[in-house]
């Protein structure tokens with residue numbers, strides 16, 4: 001096969017010219033921004049994925065077109081490496097350089113990537129592409145596909161799928177179907193089979209009732225959940241709201257991010273009995289949170305920390321009962337509620353580590369354990385099992401029922417990345433086995449009141465952090481001022497960091513009471529506005 005890099009330039013010039021010279025940065029989960037400026041980014045990511053596939057000996061690389069939790073006008077791209085993880089950190093700067101180079105320099109720049117990484121450009125390459133249901137996604141998908149075609153790679157399009165489905169397909173193909181079949185049906189089949197075997201005909205148990213309300217955020221998760229329902233043997237009654245039909249916009253007043261950050265139910269919530277389990281996923285269905293209202297009509301959230309603690313406790317119990325010796329660990333970020341960390345360390349006696357925001361960081365840390373549980377407070381996470389863990393569990397399952405359960409759980413869990421639907425089915429399984437309702441679940445510990453703010457600044461990169469984002473090192477003086485403010489609040493904790501997906505600075509605060517938390521968040525927000533170039537309206541309490 002002969003490849004002429006001139007073609008890459010020709011495609012770029014004629015079809016995907018760079019419309020803006022503004023520097024674009026690889027963020028927490030790839031590139032993200034206003035959809036109208038992303039055509040050239042997408043074309044170049046098609047090129048990059050093809051090079052990456054050749055670099056990895058022809059393994060399948062995934063490209064997902066989505067802006068996940070962001071508002072409808074935004075779009076973005078997530079790259080999936082052969083084992084289902086996010087693109088290796090060492091290639092993030094290659095990606096950034098590639099999207100920022102001018103059209104004129106593109107041909108030469110691609111030649112340099114090929115040379116620097118000793119890529120055999122004539123070898124085979126495979127790229128899987130999927131998209132969310134934003135109206136601009138098909139246009140951007142075509143740009144990615146053209147990037148692959150420009151380098152004579154093989155592209156397979158999956159159409160509208162959730163992000164975790166695309167991760168699943170990539171791993172399924174790269175493991176020669178040991179992980180599952182790389183098709184939509186293969187995905188549904190694997191998860192539903194494991195879920196129904198784990199249910200074993202027991203639909204209700206103790207306080208556990210077999211009903212759940214599912215907020216699909218007007219995104220692809222809603223569509224796919226409807227497909228699940230069609231294929232499930234009535235093993236769970238799921239009513240889907242915010243299905244993406246009609247005027248509702250993706251993530252607008254609904255979805256996991258809205259529910260978690262604003263701590264309120266999504267739009268279109270039907271009137272339900274107090275304590276009914278409700279679930280919200282985000283626009284590409286890779287994160288999930290639970291919520292309910294109590295008998296006083298008060299909103300109660302069960303976020304990623306709650307899911308992590310529920311799962312960790314349950315897995316530990318199964319491992320103990322199976323009499324096997326495996327190293328379990330839990331990974332969180334600075335956003336984890338202090339009460340959840342206390343519970344994990346003091347009650348569950350689980351080793352816990354804290355890493356920077358971004359599932360890419362959590363996933364890598366979790367791989368250090370035999371069973372690594374990772375969840376961000378926003379509901380993004382999964383569980384990874386080492387080969388040693390899988391083999392040990394398989395052997396034990398010949399004699400122990402608890403190990404048999406563990407083996408089925410491995411099939412239910414989408415280990416490749418956080419998967420809202422798989423995570424939800426896992427939570428439903430655990431609650432069902434324990435005979436728990438949300439009251440039992442939430443009573444395991446008391447969350448500290450917490451609050452997040454989004455602050456607009458001129459340039460969010462003036463903020464730099466260290467120590468897993470818990471300490472701000474720039475601009476100078478901001479950290480000392482934050483510490484001064486925090487010291488006035490009982491159980492106070494606060495940090496600030498630039499978002500890697502939105503053009504804002506995030507403020508997190510927690511304290512002993514709700515009022516203190518609101519005041520602390522406000523005070524820190526004002527500090528950010530004053531010391532980091534705030535541009536938004538003045539903050540009000």
Ligand code: G16
Nearest residue numbers: 028029068069358359499500501502
């Ligand atoms: C992405 C990442 C998450 C991260 C979130 C927010 O989620 O995959 O790990 O927590 O962005 O990141 P930031 O605070 O930097 O904006 P998603 O669901 O938007 O893909």
